[in-house]
Amino acid sequence: MANQDMESRVKNELAGQKPSEVTELILDNCRSTTMVGITEEYVELEVLSVINVGLTTLQGFPSLPKLRSLELSDNKISGEFDCLKNCPNLVSLKLCNNKITDFASLETLKELTKLASLDLLECPIANEENYRENVLKSLSQLVYLDGIDREGNAEPDSDEDYEFDEDEGEVESGASGEEDGEEEEGDEDDEEDEEEEEEEEE
Numbered sequence: 118m119a120n121q122d123m124e125s126r127v128k129n130e131l132a133g134q135k136p137s138e139v140t141e142l143i144l145d146n147c148r149s150t151t152m153v154g155i156t157e158e159y160v161e162l163e164v165l166s167v168i169n170v171g172l173t174t175l176q177g178f179p180s181l182p183k184l185r186s187l188e189l190s191d192n193k194i195s196g197e198f199d200c201l202k203n204c205p206n207l208v209s210l211k212l213c214n215n216k217i218t219d220f221a222s223l224e225t226l227k228e229l230t231k232l233a234s235l236d237l238l239e240c241p242i243a244n245e246e247n248y249r250e251n252v253l254k255s256l257s258q259l260v261y262l263d264g265i266d267r268e269g270n271a272e273p274d275s276d277e278d279y280e281f282d283e284d285e286g287e288v289e290s291g292a293s294g295e296e297d298g299e300e301e302e303g304d305e306d307d308e309e310d311e312e313e314e315e316e317e318e319e
Contacts, residue, residue: 121147123170127154137161145169150193152178167192175200182206190214190236196222207232214239220251227256234261234272 121129126147131139136158145168152172155165157179165181166188173193180203187204190213201207207229217223217240226232235256237243243263245251252262261272 123147123149123152123167124154140164142166150174151176155179155181157181179203185209187211198223199225201226202228205229205231209234211236212240213237216240217242220245220255223252223255227258230258232256232258234264235259236263238263 123144126144127142130142130144136156137160139159140161141164142155142159142162143166145166147170150171150173152167152175155162159179159181161183162181163183164186165184166186168188169191171192172189173195175189175194175197178200182203182205184204184207186209187201187207188211190211192214193216194212195216195218201210202225208231210226210229210232213236215237217237219242223242226235235252237252242248242252249262253259253267260266264272266272
């Protein structure tokens, strides 16, 4: 499907589904300089890949409230990331091999508070002095930059690590439940003692 225009590619990828039912959309290697064919109807979309399409701008990027992963590598994008503010649940953003040259163009990404992973490899900005230090300082919410965390560890292949807090919460709930059970047993013992004392008095 290489060289197919983006709007036609989107229709092909739907394969009979309604836009509101789609959770993943892969549009790699089609052709467009702007985002077309994707609308706010894609309310369930979680993964969007638009690699090597020829994009020069993100103007017109739709509001995608459930989008978690956005792949925009190998395009000609230089900025205008304010368009992504309508994707509040974005966790992973890959912008490898684009035309991003300065730190100022990344400023609006601060508003994506759940953004944990950002890739800028092969962008001109990655050659700047103190590049890594400056990006991580500016975007304090980031866990991974170019696949490496702040301690030098590699990024996992999935986002399961971001759900550990929820698991710990479940464990804590279980522990408190056991304590509650012990308290209830203690209350029952107290009631039995009181009944025995009343019988003796009679």
